Amino acid sequence: xxxxxxxxxxxxxxxxxxxxxxxxxxxxxxxxxxxxxxxxxxxxxxxxxxxxxxxxxxxxxxxxxxxxxxxxxxxxxxxxxxxxxxxxxxxxxxxxxxxxxxxxxxxxxxxxxxxxxxxxxxxxxxxxxxxxxxxxxxxxxxxxxxxxxxxxxxxxxxxxxxxxxxxxxxxxxxxxxxxxxxxxxxxxxxxxxxxxxxxxxxxxxxxxxxxxxxxxxxxxxxxxxxxxxxxxxxxxxxxxxxxxxxxxxxxxxxxxxxxxxxxxxxxxxxxxxxxxxxxxxxxxxxxxxxxxxxxxxxxxxxxxxxxxxxxxxxxxxxxxxxxxxxxxxxxxxxxxxxxxxxxxxxxxxxxxxxxxxxxxxxxxxxxxxxxxxxxxxxxxxxxxxxxxxxxxxxxxxxxxxxxxxxxxxxxxxxxxxxxxxxxxxxxxxxxxxxxxxxxxxxxxxxxxxxxxxxxxxxxxxxxxxxxxxxxxxxxxxxxxxxxxxxxxxxxxxxxxxxxxxxxxxxxxxxxxxxxxxxxxxxxxxxxxxxxxxxxxxxxxxxxxxxxxxxxxxxxxxxxxxxxxxxxxxxxxxxxxxxxxxxxxxxxxxxxxxxxxxxxxxxxxxxxxxxxxxxxxxxxxxxxxxxxxxxxxxxxxxxxxxxxxxxxxxxxxxxxxxxxxxxxxxxxxxxxxxxxxxxxxxxxxxxxxxxxxxxxxxxxxxxxxxxxxxxxxxxxxxxxxxxxxxxxxxxxxxxxxxxxxxxxxxxxxxxxxxxxxxxxxxxxxxxxxxxxxxxxxxxxxx
Amino acid sequence: xxxxxxxxxxxxxxxxxxxxxxxxxxxxxxxxxxxxxxxxxxxxxxxxxxxxxxx
Numbered sequence: 001x002x003x004x005x006x007x008x009x010x011x012x013x014x015x016x017x018x019x020x021x022x023x024x025x026x027x028x029x030x031x032x033x034x035x036x037x038x039x040x041x042x043x044x045x046x047x048x049x050x051x052x053x054x055x056x057x058x059x060x061x062x063x064x065x066x067x068x069x070x071x072x073x074x075x076x077x078x079x080x081x082x083x084x085x086x087x088x089x090x091x092x093x094x095x096x097x098x099x100x101x102x103x104x105x106x107x108x109x110x111x112x113x114x115x116x117x118x119x120x121x122x123x124x125x126x127x128x129x130x131x132x133x134x135x136x137x138x139x140x141x142x143x144x145x146x147x148x149x150x151x152x153x154x155x156x157x158x159x160x161x162x163x164x165x166x167x168x169x170x171x172x173x174x175x176x177x178x179x180x181x182x183x184x185x186x187x188x189x190x191x192x193x194x195x196x197x198x199x200x201x202x203x204x205x206x207x208x209x210x211x212x213x214x215x216x217x218x219x220x221x222x223x224x225x226x227x228x229x230x231x232x233x234x235x236x237x238x239x240x241x242x243x244x245x246x247x248x249x250x251x252x253x254x255x256x257x258x259x260x261x262x263x264x265x266x267x268x269x270x271x272x273x274x275x276x277x278x279x280x281x282x283x284x285x286x287x288x289x290x291x292x293x294x295x296x297x298x299x300x301x302x303x304x305x306x307x308x309x310x311x312x313x314x315x316x317x318x319x320x321x322x323x324x325x326x327x328x329x330x331x332x333x334x335x336x337x338x339x340x341x342x343x344x345x346x347x348x349x350x351x352x353x354x355x356x357x358x359x360x361x362x363x364x365x366x367x368x369x370x371x372x373x374x375x376x377x378x379x380x381x382x383x384x385x386x387x388x389x390x391x392x393x394x395x396x397x398x399x400x401x402x403x404x405x406x407x408x409x410x411x412x413x414x415x416x417x418x419x420x421x422x423x424x425x426x427x428x429x430x431x432x433x434x435x436x437x438x439x440x441x442x443x444x445x446x447x448x449x450x451x452x453x454x455x456x457x458x459x460x461x462x463x464x465x466x467x468x469x470x471x472x473x474x475x476x477x478x479x480x481x482x483x484x485x486x487x488x489x490x491x492x493x494x495x496x497x498x499x500x501x502x503x504x505x506x507x508x509x510x511x512x513x514x515x516x517x518x519x520x521x522x523x524x525x526x527x528x529x530x531x532x533x534x535x536x537x538x539x540x541x542x543x544x545x546x547x548x549x550x551x552x553x554x555x556x557x558x559x560x561x562x563x564x565x566x567x568x569x570x571x572x573x574x575x576x577x578x579x580x581x582x583x584x585x586x587x588x589x590x591x592x593x594x595x596x597x598x599x600x601x602x603x604x605x606x607x608x609x610x611x612x613x614x615x616x617x618x619x620x621x622x623x624x625x626x627x628x629x630x631x632x633x634x635x636x637x638x639x640x641x642x643x644x645x646x647x648x649x650x651x652x653x654x655x656x657x658x659x660x661x662x663x664x665x666x667x668x669x670x671x672x673x674x675x676x677x678x679x680x681x682x683x684x685x686x687x688x689x690x691x692x693x694x695x696x697x698x699x700x701x702x703x704x705x706x707x708x709x710x711x712x713x714x715x716x717x718x719x720x721x722x723x724x725x726x727x728x729x730x731x732x733x734x735x736x737x738x739x740x741x742x743x744x745x746x747x748x749x750x751x752x753x754x755x756x757x758x759x760x761x762x763x764x765x766x767x768x769x770x771x772x773x774x775x776x777x778x779x780x781x
Numbered sequence: 782x783x784x785x786x787x788x789x790x791x792x793x794x795x796x797x798x799x800x801x802x803x804x805x806x807x808x809x810x811x812x813x814x815x816x817x818x819x820x821x822x823x824x825x826x827x828x829x830x831x832x833x834x835x836x
Contacts, residue, residue: 137800160782
């Protein structure tokens with residue numbers, strides 16, 4: 001393999017980032033080695049595609065890939081938006097494959113999740129086959145069982161009954177030996193760890209029913225009587241597998257959506273060699289002491305110190321602090337924060353697991369293992385239920401062995417059959433799956449079904465500020481003109497236009513907020529000598545040679561105080577709290593000024609933009625009696641200001657990830673269940689430890705991966721509707737439990753006294769399962 | 782009625798055979814991309830030609 005490092009004069013991230021894929025280290029993530037027909041060593045790479053709009057696109061991409069010299073085979077699946085390419089490592093390289101796809105007008109990124117997907121496919125096929133075997137056999141068994149239901153007394157000869165029973169037994173064998181194995185395996189696992197899950201009573205019920213029916217088939221005069229229950233048994237297993245299949249599908253759907261979001265080009269760093277040449281390398285190849293160039297807008301690849309240049313770092317994902325932090329030469333920068341000031345040169349101090357980012361991630365991992373166990377609803381009931389049933393059956397056998405020894409075993413078996421926990425074991429999973437599907441349609445992807453219960457019952461919700469309640473951008477809410485500017489004939493409109501056209505030269509968040517004052521403006525004015533001073537502002541000359549500055553007050557040459565009472569709200573509802581005095585107590589970095597030849601003309605008030613619907617969502621949640629708490633790493637002042645805007649009383653500001661976690665654990669220790677809604681890396685530990693966690697769809701990857709649910713729409717109102725759906729689902733689960741409990745309460749005494757005819761027991765078992773499933777489907781609406 | 786003694790075991794065997802065929806189809810991935818087969822006719826690949834016809 002060719003070493004990827006080639007000196008590049010001017011690295012352009014879009015084209016050259018691909019070259020990193022040729023690094024064997026990165027290649028291994030999406031490529032496996034296969035033997036060609038002649039025994040040669042071929043590579044098989046998985047790519048995730050973007051831009052496909054119809055099935056015909058797959059043909060175009062296949063042809064484009066096939067034309068690359070060295071590609072033996074390219075297969076594109078339009079439905080999955082994925083390509084598998086078989087290529088010769090001597091003739092081509094992965095970067096050439098991606099380049100070919102891009103030339104064809106589509107985009108491709110390496111697909112590192114291919115092995116996980118292959119495993120999922122395997123699971124899915126296996127589950128589908130199990131379900132089919134159970135369902136098909138259940139149909140046939142029902143056919144064999146029909147004569148004994150419809151025949152009048154004496155119409156069916158004993159011979160014929162035995163033959164039909166034998167046929168039903170024969171077709172129940174595959175169900176028992178193949179389809180029902182997950183339940184036996186689950187029960188065995190539970191028994192070995194000395195816990196009792198729902199699988200134990202299910203497995204016991206299935207096994208007892210099968211043994212009793214088998215005994216009745218081959219020895220009709222034996223202790224098990226002559227009634228068989230093969231039809232109820234196979235139908236029950238089919239229902240259970242059907243619910244399990246739906247659950248698997250919705251879980252896999254969530255995983256796939258997440259993987260799609262996760263696939264991207266590997267992290268690239270621009271390493272500066274001793275001779276000054278710059279090469280694109282994988283972040284994993286960085287060493288301590290390397291010098292890297294960090295272009296504007298990219299993330300710092302490792303912890304380090306600034307060697308050349310001043311800039312600003314956006315650390316909001318790591319700390320929650322919303323304003324960019326100024327960094328001068330010699331200051332340290334943190335991996336994962338992004339460079340928003342100017343291109344700089346950084347000396348690497350820590351790489352990989354030592355970086356601050358990785359420390360937070362490992363903190364999250366440990367928090368995840370300590371999360372309070374959310375016992376599954378059904379599992380909580382399983383143990384008492386099982387013991388009650390076993391005691392009743394044993395008691396009945398004991399009593400009947402005194403009254404009538406010949407009926408003792410028969411009654412015990414009929415008690416076990418009638419209580420076979422079909423409805424009970426279907427009640428929760430079927431409902432939760434239906435609810436998860438309903439939520440997915442509304443833009444909330446569940447990754448853990450148990451979260452529904454917590455979401456419905458939790459009375460405390462922690463909300464992150466930056467990225468969760470607010471969007472990532474700033475907005476200019478007011479423009480203030482100085483008396484001098486008014487005297488010179490400037491108006492708000494003209495100042496806005498001037499500032500916006502100057503600001504459109506910069507990509508700094510504050511500049512973008514000012515530039516947005518004139519949206520759609522393409523004319524950038526006739527500015528000359530535009531220069532950006534990191535951390536300070538923008539300077540330029542206009543056509544008449546006057547020097548303009550837009551930036552921080554002290555830099556833009558404005559010692560002169562800002563005017564009083566010249567406030568102009570830009571939009572309804574924006575109440576920038578402007579004081580009567582000149583020294584506005586607004587945070588210095590939330591304000592920009594515009595000056596001309598050192599004379600102050602205007603000031604701009606900047607504030608964070610609330611997500612649409614944030615206020616309504618907060619109000620709706622508080623109306624439902626939920627205690628909301630704003631937890632943020634941002635300053636107390638900014639947090640308080642925002643909390644007042646949306647109406648949250650409880651604020652925890654300037655909090656590190658550790659402090660957030662401590663606040664959460666404190667609340668959990670008091671016995672409360674806490675839901676966390678966040679988006680950043682700094683929220684990840686809290687998300688992991690919370691009883692239920694929701695991540696915003698645009699948040700950091702690490703948060704999305706480990707949250708119980710992802711709000712893909714990033715609409716906060718979806719949180720409210722998700723909570724309502726969860727509450728309705730929980731109510732339905734309760735109804736199902738009440739039904740199953742009533743059924744058992746009525747039938748068990750009948751079975752105990754030997755009054756329940758076996759056919760009625762089987763029918764009751766099937767009907768109660770049907771009722772429970774039908775009720776569960778309501779949760780998805 | 783005697784024919785039932787043959788037919789019932791036969792039907793049981795038939796069911797087992799159908800299960801086997803279905804298992805084969807599932808594991809071959811026949812049910813995974815149902816849409817694509819219908820749209821294959823619309824792609825501009827070279828049309829398939831019967832062996833006894835000239836291309």
